[in-house]
Amino acid sequence: MNTININSNNNIKHNFKILYFGYNMHGKLTQHVFSKFVLKNDNYYKIGNIYQIKLINIDLSFCQLVAKKDYKFYDIDNFISYLDAGMPLKDYQEYLLTLLPPSFNLKNDLLTLCIFQKVILDEQNTNINI
């Protein structure tokens, strides 16, 4: 997991976590709020945290984690697969299998469905304006 350092005008250094996307699946990054499945990691994914969105190597906007819920692999349903990736559940499960580490236990290990809301950072006073 990586962070990015940004200096605001008042010289406060911010460390933003990175949220990587390899592909803008079904156009979801055009939304104000979007979802992303991640391996469960409660230290990296905390509600209220701010992330720099990176699409391949391109810096996009910032977003804030506003909600999250843990799922086991086989508890993901058709609604989630379509809304997260624009594809039916079977295809989505096959896609996830290409991303998950070999050590991931499909029956017991947890994935976290994160909901991120785009935010605009105010460089003057570091407030977050949504």
Added chain:
Amino acid sequence: MESTKIYELNFSYNWNNKLYNKAFTSIKLYNPNKYIINNLYKVNLKGNYLFTAKIIDLKIILAKDINNFIAYIDTGYSKEEVINILSKIYKNNTDILNTKFHLLLLVRLEE
């Protein structure tokens, strides 16, 4: 057998920019005659035709059962704000929390 009738699905606002996506949801007042899996819909935004979409899944929910995932992805707002929005849209409804809605999962068809 798939229905050939094409219905209309009207949006006054592109909530959460969702109409740019391949798949999106819509929360509509419960109407089992209109909202049926595999039905086709002409999607209109402020009266302008955008594209045709198909319902691929649906759920029947009470407003009080809307969770943050549904709320944020559908509108860009939290569940509390969504219930507030529904209260304003259906202002004659005195018991919005116990009102039945269809949560539609639609996919944009290639044209």
